[in-house]
Amino acid sequence: MRRLALALLLVPAGLARAQEDEAARSGVLSPGGLVVFQDSRGPLSFAAMTRKELPADLVPAGEVTREACQHGVNIPLGRNMGANSVSGAGGDGGYERALQNLRFRNPQVAAVYDVKVDVHIISILRIYRRRCTEITARALVPKEAARP
Amino acid sequence: MRMSALFCLCLLASGCLYANVHVPRAYRSATPADVKASSQDTVVSGKACFRQLFFIVAWGDGGYAAAARKALKDHPGAILYDVKADAQATSVLAGLYARGCTVVTGRVGVP
Numbered sequence: 381m382r383r384l385a386l387a388l389l390l391v392p393a394g395l396a397r398a399q400e401d402e403a404a405r406s407g408v409l410s411p412g413g414l415v416v417f418q419d420s421r422g423p424l425s426f427a428a429m430t431r432k433e434l435p436a437d438l439v440p441a442g443e444v445t446r447e448a449c450q451h452g453v454n455i456p457l458g459r460n461m462g463a464n465s466v467s468g469a470g471g472d473g474g475y476e477r478a479l480q481n482l483r484f485r486n487p488q489v490a491a492v493y494d495v496k497v498d499v500h501i502i503s504i505l506r507i508y509r510r511r512c513t514e515i516t517a518r519a520l521v522p523k524e525a526a527r528p
Numbered sequence: 529m530r531m532s533a534l535f536c537l538c539l540l541a542s543g544c545l546y547a548n549v550h551v552p553r554a555y556r557s558a559t560p561a562d563v564k565a566s567s568q569d570t571v572v573s574g575k576a577c578f579r580q581l582f583f584i585v586a587w588g589d590g591g592y593a594a595a596a597r598k599a600l601k602d603h604p605g606a607i608l609y610d611v612k613a614d615a616q617a618t619s620v621l622a623g624l625y626a627r628g629c630t631v632v633t634g635r636v637g638v639p
Contacts, residue, residue, distance in 0.1 A: 407553070423553065426556075430558060431562040431563075432559075493562075494558055494607055495555070495556045496555045496592035497553040497555065498550045498551065498553055498589075499551045499553050501547060501548070501551065503546065503548075504545075514550070514591070516593035
């Protein structure tokens with residue numbers, strides 16, 4: 381009963397700390413436990429240009445969205461094996477890949493502005509985690525591409 | 529048996545059996561110089577939230593894109609400038625129900 385009370389007291393603090401860490405860290409996925417292998421890339425900084433900084437001969441072409449993802453697997457182990465879990469992670473969830481994906485899907489896009497960046501997190505039983513950098517922006521295309 | 533129960537409790541409590549959430553990261557918004565700004569431009573606000581229940585499931589879109597979309601729902605084609613973004617947290621009963629929101633407030637400009 382005492383343990384239960386202690387756990388309930390500690391959990392909110394732990395969750396708050398985890399969310400704070402998530403916000404403060406770079407965007408590289410942290411798979412947790414004993415990391416056997418990791419080769420992943422995450423977002424760090426992106427000073428997107430504003431409309432005024434972009435060439436005036438480009439014309440607006442609506443809103444575009446694309447994401448780039450990292451994946452991680454964390455396998456819990458028994459209590460007596462020295463580590464709580466082993467994990468691995470991979471994938472390119474960086475800004476550069478997200479923009480590449482955006483241009484691959486919309487090859488006529490020459491530049492983007494009004495850029496919003498969100499992080500899309502999917503976690504299943506804390507065993508599988510996916511962390512995607514999602515870019516939503518207004519696209520600019522050359523005048524020729526905008527013509528019907 | 530007691531340890532198994534404690535393990536299950538910790539698993540339940542350690543942050544979600546299933547989570548599918550959007551959280552904000554960065555927003556390079558327009559400046560007054562980027563739009564046809566006017567003193568008559570209206571100020572709008574949009575709020576986007578994700579929620580967590582019983583430390584078991586988390587869901588929702590609390591990102592900048594959703595908040596900005598909601599702010600501009602009555603102004604299609606417009607763009608937000610002079611943007612302020614705030615985070616709002618709500619927690620009930622030590623986090624048994626928790627909500628995190630992104631609130632975007634800005635002026636509506638014509639691109």
